[in-house]
Amino acid sequence: xxxxxxxxxxxxxxxxxxxxxxxxxxxxxxxxxxxxxxxxxxxxxxxxxxxxxxxxxxxxxxxxxxxxxxxxxxxxxxxxxxxxxxxxxxxxxxxxxxxxxxxxxxxxxxxxxxxxxxxxxxxxxxxxxxxxxxxxxxxxxxxxxxxxxxxxxxxxxxxxxxxxxxxxxxxxxxxxxxxxxxxxxxxxxxxxxxxxxxxxxxxxxxxxxxxxxxxxxxxxxxxxxxxxxxxxxxxxxxxxxxxxxxxxxxxxxxxxxxxxxxxxxxxxxxxxxxxxxxxxxxxxxxxxxxxxxxxxxxxxxxxxxxxxxxxxxxxxxxxxxxxxxxxxxxxxxxxxxxxxxxxxxxxxxxxxxxxxxxxxxxxxxxxxxxxxxxxxxxxxxxxxxxxxxxxxxxxxxxx
Numbered sequence: 001x002x003x004x005x006x007x008x009x010x011x012x013x014x015x016x017x018x019x020x021x022x023x024x025x026x027x028x029x030x031x032x033x034x035x036x037x038x039x040x041x042x043x044x045x046x047x048x049x050x051x052x053x054x055x056x057x058x059x060x061x062x063x064x065x066x067x068x069x070x071x072x073x074x075x076x077x078x079x080x081x082x083x084x085x086x087x088x089x090x091x092x093x094x095x096x097x098x099x100x101x102x103x104x105x106x107x108x109x110x111x112x113x114x115x116x117x118x119x120x121x122x123x124x125x126x127x128x129x130x131x132x133x134x135x136x137x138x139x140x141x142x143x144x145x146x147x148x149x150x151x152x153x154x155x156x157x158x159x160x161x162x163x164x165x166x167x168x169x170x171x172x173x174x175x176x177x178x179x180x181x182x183x184x185x186x187x188x189x190x191x192x193x194x195x196x197x198x199x200x201x202x203x204x205x206x207x208x209x210x211x212x213x214x215x216x217x218x219x220x221x222x223x224x225x226x227x228x229x230x231x232x233x234x235x236x237x238x239x240x241x242x243x244x245x246x247x248x249x250x251x252x253x254x255x256x257x258x259x260x261x262x263x264x265x266x267x268x269x270x271x272x273x274x275x276x277x278x279x280x281x282x283x284x285x286x287x288x289x290x291x292x293x294x295x296x297x298x299x300x301x302x303x304x305x306x307x308x309x310x311x312x313x314x315x316x317x318x319x320x321x322x323x324x325x326x327x328x329x330x331x332x333x334x335x336x337x338x339x340x341x342x343x344x345x346x347x348x349x350x351x352x353x354x355x356x357x358x359x360x361x362x363x364x365x366x367x368x369x370x371x372x373x374x375x376x377x378x379x380x381x382x383x384x385x386x387x388x389x390x391x392x393x394x395x396x397x398x399x
Contacts, residue, residue, distance in 0.1 A: 010335060010338070010339075011329070011333070011335040011338035011339075012329070012338050012341075012342075017396055018396075020326075020345075020392070020396055021392075021393055021396035021397060024388075024389045024390075024392040024393040024396070025389070025393045027389050028386055028389035028390060028393065031353075031358045031359065032358075032359055032360075032382065032385055032386045032389060033078075033382075033386065034358065035056060035357075035358045035359040035375070036050065036071070036359075036381070036382040037087070037091060038056060039056065039058075040052075040071070040091075040382070041091050041094050042063075042094070042098075042116065045098075045116055045117050045118060046094055046097055046098040046101065046102075046118070047063050047068050047094060047095055047097075047098030047099075047102075047114075047118070048063065048067060048068060048071050048094065048095055048098075048381075049061055049063070049116070050063075050064065050067050050071065050376040050381040050382065051064075051374075051376045051377055051378075052374070052375045052376040053373065053374060053375065054354060054356075054357050054361070054373040054374070054375060055356075055357045056357060056358075056375070059374060059376070059377070060377075061115075061116040062113055062114065062115060062116065062121060063098070063113070063114045063115070063116060063118075064112075064113060064377075064378045064379070064381070065099070065103045065110055065111050065112050065113065065114060065129040065132075065133075066112070066128065066129055066132050066378075066379070067132075067376075067381045067382075067383065068095045068096075068098050068099050068103065068132075068133075068136070069095065069099060069129065069131075069132030069133045069134075069135060069136040070132050070135075070136075070381065070382070070383040071091075071092075071095055071381065071382045071383065072091075072092045072093075072094075072095030072096050072099075072136035072139070072140060073092075073132065073135040073136045073139050073195075073383075074382055074383060074386045074387060074390075075088045075089070075091050075092035075095075075139075076088075076089070076092040076136065076138075076139025076140045076142070076143050077139050077387075077390065078386075078390065079092065079139075079143045080139060080142050080143050080199065081390075081394070082390070084143075089140075089143050089144065092136070092139065092140050092143065093140060093144070095136060096136050096137060096140045096149070098118065099133050099136065100152075101118065102114055102118030102119075102120075103118075103120075103129065103133075105120070105123065108159065109123065109127065109130070109170075110123075110127070110129035110130050110133060111123045111129065112124045112129055113378065125170055125171050125172070125173050126170070126185070127160050127163050127170070128184075128188060130156055130159070130160050130163075131160065131188050131189060131192050133156060134153050134156050134157050134160070134192050134195075134196060135191075135192055135195050135196075137149050137150070137152050137153035137156065138150065138153040138195055138196045138199040138200050139195065139199055141153060141199065141200050142199040142200055150199075150200035150201075153196060153200060153202075154196065154200070154202045154204070154205070157192065157193070157196055157202065157204070157205050158204060160189065161204075161208065164185060164189070178238065178240070178243075179232065179233050180230045180231065180232060180233075180238055180243055181230070181231055181232075181233060182229060182230050183216060183219045183227070183228070183229055183230075183250070183251070183254060184229075184250070186211075186212040186213075186215040186216050187212070187216055187250075187253070187254040187257055189208070189212055190209060190212040190213065190216070190254075190257050190258075190261070191257050191260075192205075193205040193206070193208050193209050193212065194209070194257070194260065194261065194264065197209075198264075209261065213258060213261065213271070213274075216254060216258070217274065218231060218235040219231060219251075220274070220277065220278055220281070221237065221300075222277075224300050225280075225281045225284065225285075226246060226281055226282070226285060226300040227246065227251035227254070227255075227278050227281055227282050228246060228300075229243075229245060229246055229247055229250065229251075230242075230243040230245075241299075241303070241305075241306050242306060244299050244300065244301060244303070245297050245298075245299060245305055245306065245307070246282075246285065246297065246298050246299070246300055247296065247297055247317075248282040248283075248285055248286025248294050248295060248296075248298060248317065249286065249294050249296070249314070249316060249317020249318075249320050249321065250317075250320075251278055251281075251282040252278070252279055252282050252283070252286070252294070252317070252320050252321050252324045253317075253320035253323075253324070254278060255275045255276075255278035255279040255282070255324050256275065256279075256320065256323050256324040256327050257275075258271055258274055258275035258278065259271070259272060259275035259276070259279075259324070259327045259328065259331060260327070262275065262331070263327075263331070272331055272332075275324075275328075276328055276331075276332070279324050279325070279328055279337075283321070283325075283340060285298050285300070286298060286317070286321075287340075287343075287344075288311075288313075288366065291313075291366055291367050291368060292343070292347035292351075292368075293313040293318060293344070293347050293348070293351065293364075293368075294313070294317040294318055294321050294344070295310065295311055295312075295313070295366070296309055296310055296311065296312050296313070296314055296317065297309075297310035297311075298310070311365075311366040312363060312364065312365060312366060312371065313351070313363075313364040313365070313366060313368070314362060314363060314364075315348075315352055315360050315361070315362040315363070315380065315384065315385065316362075316380075316384040318344060318347070318348040318352065319348075319384040319385055319387070319388035320384065320388070321340075321344045322341065322344050322345055322348060322388050322392065323387075323388050323391050323392060323395075325337050325338075325340040325341035325344060326341045326392050326395055326396075327391075327395055328340075328341075329341055330395050330396075330398075351364060351368050352364070354375070357375075359375050359385070360375070360385055361373060361374075361375070362374065362375070362377075362380040
């Protein structure tokens with residue numbers, strides 16, 4: 001088999017970049033959004049019905065709270081940044097209204113899974129449902145001019161920071177015997193804060209951005225060229241199988257959030273260097289040199305990983321890597337990043353799109369054999385793919 005880790009030694013021409021820009025927009029507007037908007041909005045009970053089979057038929061009518069916020073965010077973002085289509089705004093409002101009406105518990109925290117009608121099924125110990133609700137509220141508030149909704153987004157962000165700081169205690173998942181902290185919360189809330197500030201404004205969220213980045217820096221371990229997922233409270237690596245497990249796609253997503261912050265600041269060399277380093281480290285660890293694509297889990301010591309799906313290819317790490325490599329190339333002009341972007345773009349668009357029914361499959365075995373034909377479930381739906389297509393289009397439009 002040809003070594004798919006080999007690269008050519010050239011960047012992109014201006015014509016190639018234009019073709020990429022057109023491709024991402026056409027894929028978003030002509031394929032991804034039509035798949036989800038055809039029947040995704042629940043006209044009877046509100047919110048979205050997104051658990052879909054390959055052909056778009058419904059697998060289950062339960063509703064992921066994450067995706068009520070995530071799809072509303074994408075639709076509001078497109079309304080705000082591309083074109084003010086009433087269809088998008090009304091669909092975005094459907095998700096926000098469902099979140100507000102059904103998805104908040106009596107203690108003020110949000111649920112994780114709901115029935116179609118809006119009855120709670122499951123609640124988790126962390127506050128990512130709230131994170132995606134903040135983004136949705138902010139985008140729809142800007143789109144609709146709803147200042148009350150904008151304030152609800154700001155207030156919910158403050159409440160999440162109370163969870164973050166331990167001012168409001170959440171039920172622990174683990175005992176205190178081996179304390180640890182994850183990169184997930186600061187990285188997610190970095191992106192949430194960026195959106196909140198850039199849509200409806202929030203000085204408090206703006207003041208938190210440096211803190212999130214500072215906390216993320218600790219997870220970047222130069223001595224082993226790796227971005228960790230979990231550290232001890234003292235920022236040390238915890239030498240146990242679960243805590244050693246790294247997720248290259250997650251770290252690469254964090255990398256482009258930091259690169260995006262350098263862009264927001266109209267050039268910040270230190271942040272750019274940090275984001276590029278994170279991308280470099282986790283590309284080297286995550287890229288599958290035999291089959292192509294980004295592996296799901298790796299162990300930085302080379303020991304076996306606990307999760308049996310560790311070598312599978314999920315859709316979302318590929319999406320995040322497409323964004324990160326293109327952003328790195330746009331920022332630096334370094335041909336290495338153009339080559340990496342070409343590799344991940346070509347691999348992903350060869351493997352994941354469903355040429356018969358549209359949209360993408362989400363789950364493949366390492367060698368590219370389809371593992372699950374679902375287009376939507378609790379975790380997969382209209383978020384990582386349309387966000388990738390939109391962010392890449394914007395990057396290429398700004399060149």
